[in-house]
Amino acid sequence: MSDELVSFYKALADANRLKIVGLLAGRAYSVEELAALLKLKPSTVSHHLAKLTQVGLVSARTESYYNVYRLEEKALEEKTRHLLSREDFTTAIEDVDLDTYDRKVITDYSRKDGSLKTIPAQRKKLEAVLRHVVKAFEPGKRYSEKQVNKILSGFHEDTASLRRELVGYGLMKREGGGGDYWRVES
Amino acid sequence: MSDELVSFYKALADANRLKIVGLLAGRAYSVEELAALLKLKPSTVSHHLAKLTQVGLVSARTESYYNVYRLEEKALEEKTRHLLSREDFTTAIEDVDLDTYDRKVITDYSRKDGSLKTIPAQRKKLEAVLRHVVKAFEPGKRYSEKQVNKILSGFHEDTASLRRELVGYGLMKREGGGGDYWRVES
DNA sequence: AATCTAATTCGATAATTATCGAATTAGATT
DNA sequence: AATCTAATTCGATAATTATCGAATTAGATT
Incomplete structure (x- = not known):
């Protein structure tokens, strides 16, 4: 600083x-x-x-x-x-500003209870929201698809889309065909 | 300030x-x-x-x-x-600087013991020194010439010159011909 | 070498102020 | 009108720092 x-x-x-x-x-x-x-x-x-x-x-x-x-x-x-x-x-503000944009987007898209009003359509905004959502998963821990859906349902009913995007953007990974999910270290 | x-x-x-x-x-x-x-x-x-x-x-x-x-x-x-x-x-420094010049002159012309190295020749410097010297006299109190000389001797051996200048610049006054001296309020 | 003098450092204290939680306020929203 | 939400105010506390006196230091001067 x-x-x-x-x-x-x-x-x-x-x-x-x-x-x-x-x-x-x-x-x-x-x-x-x-x-x-x-x-x-x-x-x-x-x-x-x-x-x-x-x-x-x-x-x-x-x-x-x-x-x-x-x-x-x-x-x-x-x-x-x-x-x-x-x-x-x-x-x-060197040590502050890093995720200002993310925060802005997240607050814009979040309700008071932490759930998402909608899933953003724009790529940049979607990324920001996904980086936020993925924090609900512990690094290193492995989750079944059912567990993943349970957690994601706290953000949005369309858990399938969220899950797909998280994997698509490389924030979570999946073992083989139908195996467990885990959070990727950033 | x-x-x-x-x-x-x-x-x-x-x-x-x-x-x-x-x-x-x-x-x-x-x-x-x-x-x-x-x-x-x-x-x-x-x-x-x-x-x-x-x-x-x-x-x-x-x-x-x-x-x-x-x-x-x-x-x-x-x-x-x-x-x-x-x-x-x-x-x-509005409320400080008022007598900076006086202080500078006085320290320049004073020894550690408070006595004067010389009596300044330049008018501005002389005035500054006289304003300083006159503070050795209590306002309102009356002094005989002998008492005046005693006090002035602490500043410089040429008490006559100092006495004359103090009166000349209106910092001290004298009653009539050979009367008492007193410090003039500023 | 011994002494003097101004400046600095150190420790203690008083004053200021950053921070928080609780209570209150002010302005929408229902 | 009642309720909700963010902001502000208030009181208390912890942290910072301005101030001083005493002790020490550093540099002339004798």
Whole structure:
């Protein structure tokens, strides 16, 4: 997931850290100076600066006793362009979006009790529904045709069609002529 | 203070809220759908959507039973331009920056013990230092010239110059010819 | 080498907030 | 009118994090 993106926004999601960035936009400051300006203890300011450093917004240069922090203009420039762009947001859903389409189709075709209103005619929609239906079978387990029909009847009365399509799309397999069915691992 | 700015960043400083925005960038979703996709309870998603609505990033439209949320493209566009701009950051320091210049000058001219390295020659810097020095006097209290010199000697050996400038810039006043001194309220 | 000074790290605490379940609300649908 | 459904609100709890003081560290300065 875009952990980096979340960290970036979190770094700016604090009034005092925004003030630090605002101050550093004017000139560089030491930790002590910032603490005085913000009415915070140096240890607290250190904590904030660490978060800002982590996302590359500021950097430190040691100068005699002092640690002088300055704004990283380039990083800021770059982020400004990137940020809030569609790209960034789509990376945020990398681990979610996978079966969005399936879900949409399934909810469209399902009643509250989980049964199907109809069996979709369009190939893409049919596939989505079949991927959903096949989850009712345990992987590895073998089922007789009677058992298969029993389970499928929970989805639609036309169990024969469902069974045929499941096999046709390779989601279930059948042993020889009249043998058992089992769910194919995806 | 730019409370609005903080709220905006806070609204995006959460992985699940970023995912919601990412999803809504694709199409509109109901609360239930989002809850299913994010594996959260509807009440939690409601909470997140409330935060996003507050900053104007999303909006809801009621549709039969459902509350369908969509991304506010215009708001997003506008924010993209504004955000991370210098303007925004300077608003963040509205309530801080007031005496930044004074502080800078004072630290530049002060030793650790609080005494002055030199008395500034430039008018702006001198004013800043004098505003600092005058704080050593209690408002309302009256001081003899001897007492004044005693206090000023903590800043610089040339107490006469300091005394003269303080009066000259109107920060302290003197009663008649050889009377007492007092600090002028600002 | 010994000392000073600012910064950082660490541990503890207070404040904030994400999450959930239960209760309530608002809007269709029957 | 009664019922149903999804959404919201409310209260409680767990998780996160801002803040501080004390201890430690790192780098000059004496």
